[in-house]
Amino acid sequence: MTKKSFNLMICKLLFLIFIAYPVTIKANPEIVKQAEEDINKANSENEAIDKDILEATNIIMKTDNTISNLTVEVNENMNKISELNEEVAYKQILVERAHSETQRAKEAYESRAEEIYKAGNNSYLEGLLKFRGIDDFIQRFSYITKAINTDKRLVEDCENTESDYNEKLDELEETIEEQENLKCANELKIAELNTYKEQQEKNIQILQDKKTSNTNLIKESQLAIDLSKYNIDYKPNRGGEAPDPVSLALSFVNRTPYVWGGTSPNGFDCSGLVVFCYQNASGIYLPRTSEMQQMVGVPISDAELQRGDLVFYGYPAHHVGIYVGDGLMVNAPYSGRNVSVEPVRIYSDYSGARRVR
Numbered sequence: 001m002t003k004k005s006f007n008l009m010i011c012k013l014l015f016l017i018f019i020a021y022p023v024t025i026k027a028n029p030e031i032v033k034q035a036e037e038d039i040n041k042a043n044s045e046n047e048a049i050d051k052d053i054l055e056a057t058n059i060i061m062k063t064d065n066t067i068s069n070l071t072v073e074v075n076e077n078m079n080k081i082s083e084l085n086e087e088v089a090y091k092q093i094l095v096e097r098a099h100s101e102t103q104r105a106k107e108a109y110e111s112r113a114e115e116i117y118k119a120g121n122n123s124y125l126e127g128l129l130k131f132r133g134i135d136d137f138i139q140r141f142s143y144i145t146k147a148i149n150t151d152k153r154l155v156e157d158c159e160n161t162e163s164d165y166n167e168k169l170d171e172l173e174e175t176i177e178e179q180e181n182l183k184c185a186n187e188l189k190i191a192e193l194n195t196y197k198e199q200q201e202k203n204i205q206i207l208q209d210k211k212t213s214n215t216n217l218i219k220e221s222q223l224a225i226d227l228s229k230y231n232i233d234y235k236p237n238r239g240g241e242a243p244d245p246v247s248l249a250l251s252f253v254n255r256t257p258y259v260w261g262g263t264s265p266n267g268f269d270c271s272g273l274v275v276f277c278y279q280n281a282s283g284i285y286l287p288r289t290s291e292m293q294q295m296v297g298v299p300i301s302d303a304e305l306q307r308g309d310l311v312f313y314g315y316p317a318h319h320v321g322i323y324v325g326d327g328l329m330v331n332a333p334y335s336g337r338n339v340s341v342e343p344v345r346i347y348s349d350y351s352g353a354r355r356v357r
Helices: 003-020 029-117 123-129 134-228 245-250 270-282
Strands: 298-300 310-313 319-325 328-331 340-343 350-355
Touching: 029 134, 245 270, 245 319, 245 328, 270 319, 270 328
Parallel strands: none
Antiparallel strands: 298 350, 310 319, 310 350, 319 328, 328 340
């Protein structure tokens, strides 16, 4: 047999299969209309959401910049306060030294004055009274006066120095207080901005969650349109009751790839799809392989087929699908394909069905 003859025979066989088991290609206009409306609405909402997310993101960027600048100022305040505290400590040492010098000068001044003006054994007074003429008296008196004035100026200088240090110390403490107040004000601003930023981040998360929900709805609605071609009334899951195994399996159509040994929405093989959908939608735990699944449940004839029955190929089975209705099944076909809806009789080694619920 030539290759051309073989291909012609396959085409005729497939033609006979579809004639014997026709698939109704009749879209439900109500489902299609509702799905299209949902898609348009979700797309419109997502456009508005993208704008809101962009605006909130810009606000966060500007807020972060302000927080960054204020943080720099706070650090500068802290460094300035640290430097000022060191200067205060140094000035306090100078004030204490100046105070000690003032005290010593006062004591010297008071001691000299007491000696000069005290009656009795006063060496200065005796020295003054032992003058040898008016010139000597004036010279002696001038010397004593200068000594007293020198002591007095020394006291005044020490007092002025101490006063000057105290004034500078007061100024430093006022500056420290100003820096601390500014630091506290900046820290309060930072706290307020962080709270504002956190609120914007929460708003973005709410918007992103809404966008994700809309995106899922778009996928579900498009799937409803696609499945309506097979006259399958698929209603998008909008967070209501948990779907039955068939609806759950249909939700993976055209999305989830065939993966050897796959048992999750990331990828299924034929029996993995059956196990996942029955376990998660109905709480029914089935054997892992199609061969073992062919051994459970109750065998049924083609005339008894109902939605949710399992259809098998080969004996022992090498493939399994979930019956949808109207001669159709949902299955994970083979490597390179996604979960799909196909006629039950598309494969020539169909070997019967079983009911497991």
